[in-house]
Amino acid sequence: MSPPLTAAKKQFPKGFLWGSATAAHQIEGSPLADGAGPSIWTRFAHTPGMTLNGDTGDVACDHYRRWKEDVALMRELGMQAYRFSVSWSRILPEGTGRVNQKGLDFYSRLVDELLANGIEPLLTLYHWDLPAALDDRGGWLNRDCADWFADYGRVLYRALDGRVKKWVTLNEPWVITDGGYLHGALAPGHRSRFEAPIASHNLMRSHGAAVQAYRAEGRHEIGLVVNIEPKYAASDSAEDQAAVRRADAYMNRQYLDPALLGSYPDEMKEIFGEAWPDWPAEDFDLIRQQLDFIGINYYTRNVTQANDSYPLRAGPVKQPLGTYTETGWEVFPQGLTDLLVWAKDRYGNIPTYITENGAAFFDPPVADTDPSGARRIRDPLRIDYLRKHLSAIHDAIAAGCDIRGYMVWSLLDNLEWSLGYSKRFGIVHVNYGTQERTPKDSARFYSKVIASNGDAL
Ligand SMILES: OC[C@H]1NNC[C@@H](O)[C@@H]1O
Numbered sequence: 424m425s426p427p428l429t430a431a432k433k434q435f436p437k438g439f440l441w442g443s444a445t446a447a448h449q450i451e452g453s454p455l456a457d458g459a460g461p462s463i464w465t466r467f468a469h470t471p472g473m474t475l476n477g478d479t480g481d482v483a484c485d486h487y488r489r490w491k492e493d494v495a496l497m498r499e500l501g502m503q504a505y506r507f508s509v510s511w512s513r514i515l516p517e518g519t520g521r522v523n524q525k526g527l528d529f530y531s532r533l534v535d536e537l538l539a540n541g542i543e544p545l546l547t548l549y550h551w552d553l554p555a556a557l558d559d560r561g562g563w564l565n566r567d568c569a570d571w572f573a574d575y576g577r578v579l580y581r582a583l584d585g586r587v588k589k590w591v592t593l594n595e596p597w598v599i600t601d602g603g604y605l606h607g608a609l610a611p612g613h614r615s616r617f618e619a620p621i622a623s624h625n626l627m628r629s630h631g632a633a634v635q636a637y638r639a640e641g642r643h644e645i646g647l648v649v650n651i652e653p654k655y656a657a658s659d660s661a662e663d664q665a666a667v668r669r670a671d672a673y674m675n676r677q678y679l680d681p682a683l684l685g686s687y688p689d690e691m692k693e694i695f696g697e698a699w700p701d702w703p704a705e706d707f708d709l710i711r712q713q714l715d716f717i718g719i720n721y722y723t724r725n726v727t728q729a730n731d732s733y734p735l736r737a738g739p740v741k742q743p744l745g746t747y748t749e750t751g752w753e754v755f756p757q758g759l760t761d762l763l764v765w766a767k768d769r770y771g772n773i774p775t776y777i778t779e780n781g782a783a784f785f786d787p788p789v790a791d792t793d794p795s796g797a798r799r800i801r802d803p804l805r806i807d808y809l810r811k812h813l814s815a816i817h818d819a820i821a822a823g824c825d826i827r828g829y830m831v832w833s834l835l836d837n838l839e840w841s842l843g844y845s846k847r848f849g850i851v852h853v854n855y856g857t858q859e860r861t862p863k864d865s866a867r868f869y870s871k872v873i874a875s876n877g878d879a880l
């Protein structure tokens with residue numbers, strides 16, 4: 424349980440961990456440098472028509488070369504932590520077998536620089552960039568992926584555990600599956616209701632195998648990061664109630680239930696019908712592993728109604744009085760409080776980090792200068808978004824939720840996958856032409872929140 428909160432202001436618990444989040448393919452660039460192998464995203468983005476404007480991760484924020492200045496920027500902003508991901512194919516260019524020491528060295532240097540600047544690393548093993556060589560062997564559709572993933576994790580545990588004390592196996596298995604295997608908007612771009620359950624189940628088996636490997640090697644903490652989108656019925660009709668249950672099962676319970684409770688929601692069979700296999704019982708002994716924490720990524724909610732969409736037969740209803748971000752997501756802070764209380768009640772108040780939260784708004788494309796001559800990028804909508812969602816977390820903590828930290832998405836404007844560079848989530852602006860970083864007003868706001876442990880809200 425978190426220590427009691429002072430009612431006075433928005434004081435967060437002592438020791439609350441304030442940081443930011445990024446992901447390898449979205450910021451690093453140099454995807455094939457120093458012996459790295461291609462990933463499914465280098466392949467997908469170079470396939471004509473797959474990304475907006477044909478944008479690729481070839482340069483991105485050039486973080487692979489500017490990592491030292493970016494850590495200095497985190498230090499200047501007063502960050503206490505930094506959540507990042509490792510690109511599997513830098514470590515194992517063919518996905519298994521030979522280790523690429525130069526790839527390992529990049530992350531080892533990054534971790535040392537973070538620690539030297541008093542910033543705690545949170546390392547995500549997999550944030551969507553599967554080695555292309557493994558996709559050629561079936562990728563997440565091949566049950567061997569659990570061994571491939573555990574072997575990859577083991578290489579990193581042996582190299583970094585102790586300097587890294589908070590590990591994450593997967594980022595958002597729902598997005599990987601729904602985007603990469605059902606609807607095809609994300610790499611590897613498959614569209615199959617038969618493949619999606621298999622990929623999803625194998626992702627969770629791989630999660631379990633990586634946690635088991637960590638328990639044999641590691642001496643610190645490991646968890647799973649999921650994106651949760653609370654579903655609210657558009658009406659109290661029986662159809663809409665049933666639609667909400669399916670949507671909630673498909674996006675929210677499909678991952679935490681097997682990981683923490685050892686079984687899938689019943690609605691999965693209803694959703695996928697003949698395409699939902701009868702899984703071997705022993706798979707759940709692998710999937711369900713003791714976790715030290717979970718990470719929740721929150722962006723928005725869905726008001727959900729029954730429709731003839733496939734295979735869910737449920738979909739979102741636009742809210743006429745709602746405020747929407749550039750990615751078309753409703754700004755709904757209450758949804759964060761609601762889902763955190765829901766997760767506490769359903770999964771037994773497991774220590775929880777908000778491992779992503781943020782918004783893409785249209786920011787002024789260039790900085791102006793204030794009377795002091797300081798360059799500014801004014802992003803009041805993002806400040807409002809962050810203020811409201813941090814307050815929503817404070818409410819959840821007051822309701823008894825064991826929330827340990829918050830990683831804003833994102834430190835930098837970066838590659839928003841198939842949407843290319845068109846959506847800016849950063850609290851720091853990136854000029855992709857010059858690679859110049861400019862903290863936005865939201866970064867200055869966030870620095871004050873961190874320094875006051877929430878009081879500045
Ligand atoms: O869409 C914003 C973010 N959502 N979670 C996963 C990240 O990779 C995305 O950029």
Ligand SMILES: [Ca+2]
Nearest residue numbers: 595598650722
């Ligand atoms: Ca998402």
